[in-house]
Structures are given as structure tokens and as C-alpha cells.
Amino acid sequence: MKYIVLGALLLCSMSLVAEHQNALKKVYFHRGAHQGIHTKSHPHIELANVVFYFEEKPRIESSVVQKKSETLHRLFLPNVVVSPELHVALQAVHDQAKEYPFDVQFVAKSSPTEKGLEITLTYPTDTVGVKYDYFNSIGLQKGLTLQLVNKELIQRINHLGRQIITTASLDTPRVFIDCGHGGTDSGAVCHSVKEKDVSLEVGLTVADTLRANGILVQLSRERDEFVSLDMRTTLANQSNADLFVSIHANSALNSAAHGIETYFFTTDLLDEGDCFLSTLWDRNKLKKELAQKCALSNRLASCVHGAVLKTVQSEHSVVDRRVKPAVSQVLLGAQMPAVLVEVGFVTHAYESQLLSQKTYQERLASGITTGIMQYLGRA
Template sequence: MEKSIKLLSYFLFLSMIIMVYPHVVSAESSKEDSNGDNEEKVVLFAGNPNEKIPLYKEKSGETIISHIEDNTTVVLLEAEETFSLVEYIQRGEAEESAVTGYVPSKFVVPLSEADDFRLNRENAFKDKNSAEIKGETEEAKNQEQSLKVGNETEEAITEQKEPEYNREPEVQQEKQAEQGKTTVEEDAETNKKEKELKKEKKAVEEITEQKQENGRSSSTQKVPLASFSKAAAPTLTGIALSDKAHVYESASASSKPLKSYAQGHILKFSPHNATWYSATVYLNGKPHSGYILKTDVELLVQQEGLQGYALKQPVHVYSGPDRNSAVHKSYDIGHLLKYESLTANWHKATVYVNGVAKTGYIHTSDVGSQLPQLKGIAKRNPTVVYADTSRSQALKTYQEGQTLIFRPYNNTWYSATIYLNGQAHSGFIHKNDIVSSQQSEKGIGLKSPTRVYSSLSTSSEILKSYSQGSILKYRTYTDNWYEATVYIDGKPKIGYIHKNDVGTAPVNDVGAAPVKIVVLDPGHGGHDPGTQGNGLVEKELNLDIALRTKSLLEQRGFKVIMTRSSDVFIELRDRSRIANSSGADIFVSIHGNSFNGSAKGVETFWYGTYEKQNSIRLAHNLQNRVVEKTNSYYRRVAEGNFHVIRETKIPSALIETGFLDHPADAANLKKSSFRQRIAEGILLGIIDYFK
């Protein structure tokens, strides 16, 4: 029997090799670099040399249109934080075709660094394979020794120290005993089982013969051995995903719901078919059979004591296993988080909000076991990678506009790996020297003509020209240049527009009609100074930032209503009344913060009485943009029970721009340039909200 199983295994393995081999050869022949004099080439490296990189139709990463071999050169059309747009030459049997799609940015390596990356990876895999071979050899020796020792091995195993967390000692001992069995004992146990099966079969035959003699069964009747046991449907455990997960009377969503459970409730059920689970519910103390849609629950895969790094900016901890749920707390990219696995898509975590422990949920795609790899653009000329954060030694320099890969380090620095003479070195890049995320913008061509260049030089090739006054779309890039995508003969090309050649377009000129109305609320005023610290008075700070924001908004075509425009006191209820009676689209309250002298950073609050989801979205837009513009610490976005946002019936948010009692925050808030960047961040956050 054992020989038959081995022969069958070898046959299946050989069949798989024959089936896969032609596909591998075909895929291998598809490697080819893209051509083009002005195109930026990059190399795609998968996680392992024998893996392929998926090519997606859209940025969401939902639809795969092809797979690209590891170590393939492609044309980079657009680089972004999560996904990059590339052009890939796909070779068919009769012709070649250019395929454009999105690949995960973590697999993209600049062509200039590909050789160093390739060499470093080869050495790493050699070391790994060597370690694995050594481990396999030692394991084989141990197995051979255990066969020789026989019963002594079993005795040694049973004397090993039990696991520290031994919740079921008897089960643990049974497992240890099973692990210590020798080949002879296994054969003995097999023979024993075969004898038992023969006894059962003989008993069945005797029963059958006896029934035949008594005339109670036909001469052809036989009792199958399988009839002695019938497998019960397994019990599964899952979590309710929807606001109301129904248990229906029958396997139809149009049938009567017997019972409903809130989102996050743990449920037990059994498989029924491809669409439904079956479950038992109790009504008035009596059991009833019901059915749950598979899409309303998700199976639990619980595992405690996990930790991982935040992979996005920011990573949210939600109040329920749903991205539309309220956000308990938010963390910066790279932050180390602790949690336990719950389902295939959600982790469960405990967070503290205002000192109160709350259960929250983190999406599995938002965290990972390794620090996230980020991609950005060298903003300065040159952009320097330093040996440490004191800037005492420059390891390497990059030209303005070069694409760099790095990881989060702290609020001021990124860490990066560079290669010098083929050797890897750890370095640091200041955040002010990197454009870590590009923002889409629109503007007006100021020159006649306004040109799009092939590189960061006005003497480089002109890809395309536009007449003065044309509305142009582009992306933030470096201190002096915007990046744009133009189409030449139907093919996309990356080009560059000098910042002096374009101007800001009014909001109405970029498709945002009708005019949006914004209420700005500078907190405190008059006899209410607000908080004070380090020579700053909150009421003055709030008004200064609000007036700067008002000016920027009006330049972009917004209509702005101020709850106060001078140092006067306005009651809280009057501020809400102004917002509710103004016909405005949103309400933004601007404040300064204080706590214990050590708290720092920016935080933004929303309240859920009115326009909850829009208020949450507005709060995140403001928080993200202000932090981005100022390089401030991302403290949190949270629900806050403040009168002005609790009683305001339009989408509203209250932003705390910094801590007046924190030395570093206060030093920044005293600078006019810093307050201007806060205003610019609020402007961009509002624009993002209306997109």
C-alpha cells in the first residue's frame, strides 16, 4: 500500500512538471526592454527570482491583465507611492505589443541601481540556500540517528521540558509520544488497525449471514463499513460584517429574517452551499434552523500576539471591521502596531481614546511585518544621503528629479540603502529634500507658448506646446518643476513644465462649479484668549492662520465667511448659527493646542451628529495636507465633542494646528512662513474634499 502511494505521488509530480514546463519557457521568452530615447527605464524585481510581478489594469489592483517576469526592464510612465504606471513589451507568437498597466511600486528599481540590487540579492539568496542545505543535512543526520537509537529516542523525547504555555497537558503529552514513535512501532500500530478492520468486516458479514438465514434480508444485501460512522458538518466561527447580519428563515434573502446581529458580533454556523451557511438560533427559548449569507460574515482566523508596521499614511484603527466605520485612532506610516488576527481581511486591536480602552479593527493590507518601502523624488539639486542624522558626512548625492527609494525613520528623516562599490550602506535623507507624494494640480499657461520639456531643463527637447491661457494638468515634482503626461502619436510621454510658466487657475476654471462656500472659524477672541504658552496667545494665532487661509481660498475662487475677522468675542452657539444659516458647504474651526508640555503635532476632530461621513472625510483631508505641508507630527484624527462641530449641521471639522506649550511646536508657530504653510495645507485639504 505504501509503495502504491509513493508511485502515485511520483506520477502526479512528473505530470505537474510536464504541464508547467511549456508555460515557463513561453514566459521566459517575453523578457524585453522597452525602447525610447526619452523614456525612463526601470527594472522590475519580484520578491523572489522565480516569482512574477502582476500587471494591473487600474491603480486599485483589482484586475490583473498580465504577469511580468522577474528582472524585466520596462518604461516607467508614472511613479506613485503604492502603484506605478509602466509600459511593458509583451511578445506573442506573431507580433509584439505594448501593454500599459500598474505594478506595485515596491517591485520597481531605478535602472542605475539595478546592477547593485541584482548583485546584492544574488548574494543574499546564496547565503540563504547555503543555510537551508546545511539545515537539511543536519536534519537528515538527526533522523538517521533517531532510527538507530529506537526506543531511546522515544524516552528522550518524553523527558523534554513541556511548553511554557501548556493549556492542555494531556494533549501535549500525547503529541510528544506520537512524535517519538519509531518505524517499528508505526508498523505495529498499522497491523493492529488492519486486524481491527478485519474483525469489524467479519462481524458485519456474520450479521448479514444471520439475517439471510432468518429470511430478513435478500441474498445480495451487504452492510458497508462506512455506515458505522457519519461525519457531522463542521462548526465554523465568523464575524458579522454588515450593520445587520440576518439569519433568514430559508436560503433566500427575500425570506423572513429570524434574527439579526450587529456588526462585529461573533457567530457560529455550518456550511450549507456555495452561497449560504446554516445556523441554529433561539427564539423564545426554542431552537430554529436558519441561514446566513456568506457575504454577511467572514471566517475567523484568530492568532494572538502579532505586530506589524503601518504601511500607509495614515493607518486607521476603525470601530468596526469596515472601512466606512468611524475611526478610533490613526497612526503614521512606519509605526509599530500590536494586534491579533481576526479574519483574512481584519486584525483586532485595543486602542486608548481619552484614556478609555476600545476595541478596534485594522485592515490586514494596512500593516506588514517589514517597514514599508517608499518612493519619492529628489527635490534639491543635489539631494544628499547622509551617513547619520547629524549631516556630518555625505555618502552619496542625487540630481534633482531622480527617483529614490527609502523607508520611514522618524518625523524628520527617512532611512535608505545605497550602494558604494557594490557594498550596501545605510544612510539618511532629510524629509524636506524629498517629494514623497505627488499631488495633481491644474493651472493656466502663462507663456506664449507654454512648453512641456523632455527633462528638467529649458534647453532640453520640447515635447509639446500650449497656447497662453490654456488650462493644464500636472503634478507636483521639485522646487522648480511640475511633471506632466502628454500624448504624442497616441502614446503617453512624461514631460516637465517650469513653475514660472504656469499660474494658479481659479476653482471655477477647473470644473468646480458652482462656487463653493466655506465658513472659517478662528477659535476664541476678545476677552477669551484661549490657551497660552511660550509667548504665544491662541486667539491671535487662530485669527492669523484663518485670515491667511481666507486669502488663499478666495484666490482659488471660493467664497469665504468668517465667524470673526478681528479680535472680538463670539459665543459658541453664534458660531454654529452663522454656519447653519449661511448656506455654506463646509465649516472649518481653527485652534491651537496645549496639554502637558510634551504632547506635540497636529490633530483634527469631527463629530457624528450631522453629516458624519463627510465630516470624517473633511477631517482627514485637512489633517493629511497640513501635516504634509508643515512636516509636523501626525497626532490623530478623532471624534471630538466640541460645541461648534457638534451643533453645526453642515460637514465640519476642528483642526488643532500645534501645541503652544511644546517648545518645538511653539518655535514653529512663531514663524510667519510656518503659519503660511498651515494655511496652504488647509486650502489643499479643502480642495481635496471637493474633488
């Protein structure tokens, strides 16, 4: 009798595992330049990047059907469930992808034999490739990045035998300044100081100073308005910016935390999934080019961070919280070298007081500008 009971319990346990649901929590679509694979002045390996967040790391079942000129790529994520709100978000990704040389469709499967999220990619075999990787997010959710890459450009690089992707135009560099948060998204708020206000004031001053030095500048926002994270990167990518600087103010549960820190993205933070390119040479070249962008982001972060500290520490005692790698949506989605600067903690009594002062905001902006000019070789 006990064996029958144990068997029933085992079957019940297996059923619960099989039925365990993994909720899709968020989705972002970081779009590249409209020129797509035909961009000549600012070629980019990354065409677009779809980023998903889940409760748990999803399992992926992949199948590829190649025709003469077209590839049909199916990714199935078992037991993933999609809320009505995220159904709308996935439809938006499908609609926005129509501007690019690929199609992406999402279908939530709920039949007894197949439950989960089906992603179907259709793209030209000769010009587009696909790779996906996993990552852990700050909020403990599990991330998946699905990247569509410029296969034609990779093969051009192989043919020429040298890097052709430039990181900064020598004559007229273009800088994208991202003023964090805005509108209904106040960011961190404490001691009557709002992160969105600090980032806007500092960002506008940085933009004005760069323009006065002959640098082309575009901002993610110039007033108190909401701009989604993937729209910020899309604006930067489509402006063909040479570098991306995102400005934020920090917060912590520990009110004693204070100081300045700067982040950059590195592929070392990714748990490698799979890459669908024709040859090992192509895959290695893609990895090398993406690593080069990360290295340049690290150098940009060091320039900006060092200059900001030097500028503010001449008048104030500010802690150096160092340059650090991190997975952030704006860093993940930017096609150019990118950094995120946390200029201080609104949750720290003294530092929040400084952050609210116009003279201190101008000092922060001066440091950021100096770091950018140093990176561009114009300091």
C-alpha cells in the first residue's frame, strides 16, 4: 500500500513540476539605426536587441529551417506565461520590427501538449544572424537578450581583415546625453530631492557645454517627460551617436551610503546561450567586436568618473565608489560605447542637499563634460 501512495505522490510531484509557470515580467526592444544593414557612415554589428525578464531562467528549445534566401528560426520557451499587458508589449515589438530586415512574432501556447511562449524569427539568411544570452538582473529576475546582428557587416570585416566600426568621428563627434527618469517616473526621491530633476539639470548643462565646444549633442529628454528605457537607446542608436552617457542619482536603504559611481556594460556579465552564424570565424569576430565596444565603454567610464571626482573633490569630500560593470537596459541596448553615472545619493542627508544646489549641479556637469572631452581626445 505504501508503494502505491509513494507512487501517487511522485506522479503528483512530477505533474506540479511540469505545470510550473514562469511569468514573463518585462520586455524591451532596443532598435538600431533605420539604415539597418546598409549603414555606411556608422556601421553597427547590432541591428536590434529584444530583452526579456522572467521570474526564473527560461529553458529554450530551438529549431532552424533554412531556405535559399530566408531563415525561419523558432524559439520555444516552455511554461512561460504572458499577462494581457505584456501581450500588448510583445505585439508592439512585432509592429516596430517591420522597419527592419527581419520579422518577429510571438504566440502564447496553452494547449495540453504545448504550453509556453513561441518566438518565431524570419530573416534573410545572407545578411542577418541571431544570438541569445542569459543574464541576472539587479532585481533578481532572470534576463534573456535576443540579438539580431549584421551578418553582412561581419563578413565585410572578415574580408577586409580589419575593424571598420568607428567609435568616434574625428571631425564632428556626436554625443547622446540621457537624463534619467522623467515625467511620471520620478526615480529616487528623498529629502524633497527628485532624481529626475537632478539628472535633467545636470544633463542640460552638459549638453550646453559640449555644444559650445563644437560637439553635436542629442538628449533623451529636454523637459520633465517620461521616456521609456528602450526608446532612449533607440533614439541614441538612430542618431548615430558616437557615445552615450546616462545621468542618474542614487539611493539606498542605508542612509549612510554616499558617493559617486559609474557603470559600464561588459559581455562578461552574460551567461552565453547560442549563436546562429554560418561559421566559427563569424562567431568569433562578432564576439571580438562586441568585446571591443565594452572595452571602449570601460575607458569612457574611467574618463568620466575620474573627471567628475576631480572636479567635485576640489570643493567637497565625496567618496569614490569606483567604476563598475553592470547590466542596465540603457547600457545593454546602446550600440555605441555607453556609461551610466550615479552622481550621488538622494537618500544621504548631506549629499542630497548638495544635489539640489545649482552650483553643485554645474560642478557635476563640468566634470562629466571634461571626461567626455578627454575620451574624445579634445581636453
